[in-house]
Amino acid sequence: MGNQEERFLAAFEDHADALFRHASFRISDRERAKDLVQDAYLKTWGYVVKGNVVEDYKSFLYRTLNNLIIDEYRRKSTDSLDAMLESEKVTEGAFEDLVIDGREEIEIAVDAKWVSTLVTEMPEQYQRVVVMRFMDGLSPKEIADILGDNVNAVSVRIHRGIGWLKRRIEEQT
Amino acid sequence: MSKKTIHTILTEAANTVSLSVSEKETMRERMAEYIAYNPIRPPRAAPQKSFGSFFDTFTFRYVPAFIIAGLVFSGAGVSYAAEGALPGDLLYPVKLNINEEIVSVLTADPIDRAVWEATRAERRLFEVSALAKEGLLTNEAIAIATDSFAEQAERAVKNVAELSKNDPASAAEVTAELESAFETHEMILASLSADASDSDVKSIAAQARKEAKRVAMIRAEVESSIVPEDTAAMAKGMDTMAMSAPSTSDEEQSEKADAKTQKAAAKMKEAAHRALVKFTEQAQVHQGEAEVAGLLAELDAELLLGTDRFTAGAYAEAYRHFRTVVSKSTRGARVLEAEERLQIALPIGEEWEEAGEAPEVPDDTPSVNPEAPSIEGATNAKSSAQAVFTALDNVAVAELSTSDMAQFKRSIKEARAYMVRGDLAVGGGDGYEALRLYERAIEKATAILKNVEGTSTSSPVVVDDPEAVLVANTVHHSQLNGVHVYEGLVRTPTPCYEVTADTVTPRSGQITLVVKWKEIGGMCAQSAAEKQFSASRSARESDMLTTVYVGGKKIEAFKVLEISNEPVITASGTATTAMEGFIAPADELLKRVNGMLENVTGS
Numbered sequence: 001m002g003n004q005e006e007r008f009l010a011a012f013e014d015h016a017d018a019l020f021r022h023a024s025f026r027i028s029d030r031e032r033a034k035d036l037v038q039d040a041y042l043k044t045w046g047y048v049v050k051g052n053v054v055e056d057y058k059s060f061l062y063r064t065l066n067n068l069i070i071d072e073y074r075r076k077s078t079d080s081l082d083a084m085l086e087s088e089k090v091t092e093g094a095f096e097d098l099v100i101d102g103r104e105e106i107e108i109a110v111d112a113k114w115v116s117t118l119v120t121e122m123p124e125q126y127q128r129v130v131v132m133r134f135m136d137g138l139s140p141k142e143i144a145d146i147l148g149d150n151v152n153a154v155s156v157r158i159h160r161g162i163g164w165l166k167r168r169i170e171e172q173t
Numbered sequence: 174m175s176k177k178t179i180h181t182i183l184t185e186a187a188n189t190v191s192l193s194v195s196e197k198e199t200m201r202e203r204m205a206e207y208i209a210y211n212p213i214r215p216p217r218a219a220p221q222k223s224f225g226s227f228f229d230t231f232t233f234r235y236v237p238a239f240i241i242a243g244l245v246f247s248g249a250g251v252s253y254a255a256e257g258a259l260p261g262d263l264l265y266p267v268k269l270n271i272n273e274e275i276v277s278v279l280t281a282d283p284i285d286r287a288v289w290e291a292t293r294a295e296r297r298l299f300e301v302s303a304l305a306k307e308g309l310l311t312n313e314a315i316a317i318a319t320d321s322f323a324e325q326a327e328r329a330v331k332n333v334a335e336l337s338k339n340d341p342a343s344a345a346e347v348t349a350e351l352e353s354a355f356e357t358h359e360m361i362l363a364s365l366s367a368d369a370s371d372s373d374v375k376s377i378a379a380q381a382r383k384e385a386k387r388v389a390m391i392r393a394e395v396e397s398s399i400v401p402e403d404t405a406a407m408a409k410g411m412d413t414m415a416m417s418a419p420s421t422s423d424e425e426q427s428e429k430a431d432a433k434t435q436k437a438a439a440k441m442k443e444a445a446h447r448a449l450v451k452f453t454e455q456a457q458v459h460q461g462e463a464e465v466a467g468l469l470a471e472l473d474a475e476l477l478l479g480t481d482r483f484t485a486g487a488y489a490e491a492y493r494h495f496r497t498v499v500s501k502s503t504r505g506a507r508v509l510e511a512e513e514r515l516q517i518a519l520p521i522g523e524e525w526e527e528a529g530e531a532p533e534v535p536d537d538t539p540s541v542n543p544e545a546p547s548i549e550g551a552t553n554a555k556s557s558a559q560a561v562f563t564a565l566d567n568v569a570v571a572e573l574s575t576s577d578m579a580q581f582k583r584s585i586k587e588a589r590a591y592m593v594r595g596d597l598a599v600g601g602g603d604g605y606e607a608l609r610l611y612e613r614a615i616e617k618a619t620a621i622l623k624n625v626e627g628t629s630t631s632s633p634v635v636v637d638d639p640e641a642v643l644v645a646n647t648v649h650h651s652q653l654n655g656v657h658v659y660e661g662l663v664r665t666p667t668p669c670y671e672v673t674a675d676t677v678t679p680r681s682g683q684i685t686l687v688v689k690w691k692e693i694g695g696m697c698a699q700s701a702a703e704k705q706f707s708a709s710r711s712a713r714e715s716d717m718l719t720t721v722y723v724g725g726k727k728i729e730a731f732k733v734l735e736i737s738n739e740p741v742i743t744a745s746g747t748a749t750t751a752m753e754g755f756i757a758p759a760d761e762l763l764k765r766v767n768g769m770l771e772n773v774t775g776s
Contacts, residue, residue: 002213004213005208005213008204008208009201009204009205009208012200012201012204013201016192016197016200017191017192017197020190020191020192021187021190021191024190025187025190034192034196034200037200038200038203041200041204042204042207045204045207045208045211046211047454048213049211049212049213050513051213051458051513052454052457052458053457053458060454063450067447067450070443070446070447071447112182112185112186112188112189113186113189115179115182115183115186116186116189116190119183119186130183134180134183134184134187135183135184135186135187136187137184148446148449148450162179162180165179166179169179
């Protein structure tokens with residue numbers, strides 16, 4: 001087996017679980033999440049087959065999966081789009097909002113499972129970055145690279161996403 | 174339950190989700206199987222015949238992957254083999270009527286459906302390129318390919334038209350991409366048929382162009398309902414300012430329209446992002462190529478600009494930025510793919526916006542007919558292009574090195590592709606587009622000529638028509654309320670010539686003057702004569718004369734003299750000619766200023 005094949009299969013072993021977790025939180029449909037992860041790998045291989053070299057499998061796979069998920073949203077109703085529009089109104093880059101290191105966090109007692117459900121209900125724009133940041137453990141810089149956005153915008157969105165979650169938790173506890 | 178920060182809870186939540194061992198095992202097996210089915214081919218390899226691999230970037234977008242994957246993995250050997258079939262192959266009908274049809278039938282979502290039918294139409298065009306490239310275009314194959322494309326294009330257009338009724342925002346997105354795709358394929362096919370007198374390929378290219386226009390019309394219609402024109406938006410703004418108390422219903426209506434535009438812009442943004450990512454992926458192997466890098470940077474900027482406008486609430490403007498990204502990325506990705514597979518050189522990012530757009534109607538003179546340039550004007554440009562090509566044919570290239578020679582041939586082919594496309598446009602009755610394409614051919618061919626002159630020691634034979642003389646290389650210009658008048662003198666070999674002049678607007682803000690003459694016969698004194706010409710055009714006050722053709726020849730450095738006697742310097746062509754054009758009149762200007770100074774100080 002050639003080097004490329006080995007690298008690809010290694011990328012499967014290394015990232016399949018994380019990608020699946022990511023997809024599950026984003027679309028809350030286990031079977032569909034599996035399909036999408038598989039598609040992401042197949043598309044990536046299709047890209048390699050054409051003679052291209054993937055330098056960084058992790059971010060390439062995330063980017064591909066992310067596009068597939070966006071397509072998935074398109075297929076659903078316009079709910080997610082409206083949610084996106086809602087979040088788009090937010091002007092990005094307010095630096096005073098950029099405190100996301102958690103020091104200001106209140107401590108709460110809630111069930112992780114319930115939080116998982118809440119995450120699947122988040123507006124798409126926040127959900128994407130929050131899942132990447134906390135569920136997938138990606139740094140804001142990595143997220144920015146994957147989404148083709150700047151780090152500030154990503155950080156602000158993460159912060160607002162956490163704010164959204166906190167409000168939900170407070171409302172319901 | 175102990176208290177934790179929300180970050181900890183999220184991390185814990187993440188740990189509750191994972192693939193089971195058996196799920197992962199199944200997936201791993203599929204990967205291995207898929208890799209075995211699709212082995213790696215060497216980078217930038219010669220084109221292969223497998224043009225319809227289901228998973229390539231061209232042909233696979235939203236179409237449900239599981240359907241296709243199912244087909245491939247089900248072990249349907251014939252179905253799998255048919256994917257690579259081309260018109261005329263035994264398995265081609267299987268590809269069309271079984272493989273693709275199954276996907277059509279199983280794709281219920283109207284957006285997916287429209288995209289898939291569009292993709293199918295594009296696949297037909299790629300098949301033609303593949304056949305043409307490999308010299309496999311038999312009469313039978315071409316007949317099948319022509320019919321298949323016509324039929325599929327009809328289906329694609331029908332689906333898009335249908336979608337536009339119920340979901341205009343999505344239709345706008347699909348049409349933006351499809352229009353660009355058709356246009357790019359037209360260019361690819363024209364380029365393939367440029368050096369062969371391949372009338373069949375040309376006719377399919379012409380068909381692609383026709384379909385692109387049809388899609389453009391649907392897009393224009395869709396956009397008119399969701400994106401207000403600039404002028405309309407401005408007028409709306411002014412109305413609101415003028416009226417002290419706008420009625421509630423008006424406000425409601427405008428809010429509703431805004432929401433529609435906002436939605437369309439948001440959709441187009443997603444499409445732009447996706448298209449750009451696809452193009453970026455495609456461009457990874459072309460790292461370091463200035464043209465590709467330049468286009469990527471430009472598109473990044475365009476996307477940012479769009480996002481900025483979106484945030485500011487200027488949705489119509491944002492929409493246009495995003496659409497540009499979609500069009501250009503679509504074209505870029507396809508061009509790179511075609512270059513790789515067909516081993517041809519294509520221009521990747523130039524002059525995209527202008528393509529296919531109608532000449533602009535000046536805002537301030539709505540009563541003036543927008544005036545489509547005549548086919549005759551284009552024909553004139555064609556003859557000048559031909560003259561340059563003749564010059565190129567006669568140029569002494571024996572002394573060129575092998576690599577220079579290859580480059581030389583490739584460039585000529587590229588330039589000739591514009592000629593072919595110009596011909597196609599003439600065939601389609603589109604004078605404006607034809608002129609634009611012929612001009613482009615002239616520009617390219619002239620650049621090659623200059624280049625060769627630089628590298629070759631023997632001087633090339635340049636066709637020099639002694640009749641083509643614009644007296645003093647000068648055009649007089651006056652302008653009143655947006656009506657530009659251009660006048661000048663042309664020297665003809667005998668007095669028995671009729672001189673006419675015409676103007677066109679090849680792109681926004683630019684005016685091209687075309688001066689023609691023809692011999693009227695009869696008994697003539699064999700002495701040169703000077704004839705006056707005059708042409709006018711309604712345009713914006715700021716519009717500039719950028720190109721002048723006289724008797725089918727482009728005047729490289731001309732002067733525009735304002736009737737008020739203030740010289741305005743205009744030069745056409747490349748930067749060097751712009752400089753050349755600049756220097757001479759600047760001297761003249763200096764003299765004039767010095768003269769004025771002397772008068773002032775003398776008195």
